[in-house]
Amino acid sequence: MTYWAINAVFLGLVAVTAGAALLLRWARTRSTRASSTHGSLAAVVRAAGLSTAVLLVMTAVFDNVMIGVGLVGYDESRISGAFVGIAPLEDFAYAVAALVLLPSVWTLLGSRSETEAAKAAGESRRAGSGSVSGPDASTADAEEAR
Amino acid sequence: MGFAYLVALLISIFGMAMLDRRFGLFFWRDGWRAFVTLLVGVVFFLIWDIVGIDAGVFFRGETSFMTGVQLAPELPLEEVFFLVLLCWLTMNLLAGSRLVLDAVERRRAASTALSTGGDRA
Numbered sequence: 001m002t003y004w005a006i007n008a009v010f011l012g013l014v015a016v017t018a019g020a021a022l023l024l025r026w027a028r029t030r031s032t033r034a035s036s037t038h039g040s041l042a043a044v045v046r047a048a049g050l051s052t053a054v055l056l057v058m059t060a061v062f063d064n065v066m067i068g069v070g071l072v073g074y075d076e077s078r079i080s081g082a083f084v085g086i087a088p089l090e091d092f093a094y095a096v097a098a099l100v101l102l103p104s105v106w107t108l109l110g111s112r113s114e115t116e117a118a119k120a121a122g123e124s125r126r127a128g129s130g131s132v133s134g135p136d137a138s139t140a141d142a143e144e145a146r
Numbered sequence: 147m148g149f150a151y152l153v154a155l156l157i158s159i160f161g162m163a164m165l166d167r168r169f170g171l172f173f174w175r176d177g178w179r180a181f182v183t184l185l186v187g188v189v190f191f192l193i194w195d196i197v198g199i200d201a202g203v204f205f206r207g208e209t210s211f212m213t214g215v216q217l218a219p220e221l222p223l224e225e226v227f228f229l230v231l232l233c234w235l236t237m238n239l240l241a242g243s244r245l246v247l248d249a250v251e252r253r254r255a256a257s258t259a260l261s262t263g264g265d266r267a
Binding site: 001002003006009010013043044046047048050051054055058069070071072073074075078079094095097098099101102103105106109110 | 151179180182183186187190191194197198201202203204205206207208209211212224232233235236237239240242243244246247248
């Protein structure tokens with residue numbers, strides 16, 4: 001098995017986690033109708049872009065140092081031969097995975113305050129829309145739970 | 147047997163904790179959520195490491211910078227601390243970038259307001 005083949009498997013798992021997190025975020029935003037509480041999508045994307053640039057540069061620097069001083073070695077027959085300095089390109093998959101996996105897990109875990117905020121927003125929406133009967137309210141609750 | 151790498155990692159992790167504490171980025175934003183996120187990340191990357199070691203892709207270098215303590219064949223103790231650092235750095239970066247970009251935007255908005263105010267005066 002080559003380094004890229006292994007990376008493909010783990011990056012696939014990361015992608016699935018990210019998909020689940022995006023789905024949850026979308027559902028949460030829809031149920032609260034308050035995307036502004038999470039900031040605009042553009043702001044999130046810009047912050048992610050800046051983080052990615054910084055982490056990739058740091059990976060390039062420190063991975064080269066770590067390999068240079070001999071902390072880790074690679075079987076040359078199992079790596080692609082694409083390098084950034086003396087660091088195999090494959091190593092950057094760890095940084096990319098961290099940038100996608102960790103915020104996804106963070107989102108999936110949710111926070112009590114966010115759930116409460118969502119609930120409060122839902123309640124104020126219901127209160128604002130006037131006479132909402134019991135069954136309607138419980139339907140809305142079920143929607144939020146989903 | 148050396149402690150240079152482990153000490154360097156611990157100092158870096160301490161730096162992450164200080165930045166986190168100062169700006170409320172990760173653990174100081176939601177401790178329990180951060181703990182679980184970090185744990186999931188470290189375990190995930192350790193499995194990735196073990197699969198890579200098992201396939202013979204990479205191996206521990208023979209160096210005097212490491213303690214020589216191995217958690218599994220070719221998996222040095224230091225790797226766990228490296229992964230903690232990677233995960234904490236990533237989450238600090240994501241939250242920190244957001245703070246920096248927001249601050250830049252606020253400052254730009256404030257200076258624009260100030261300059262238009264100055265024009266009128």
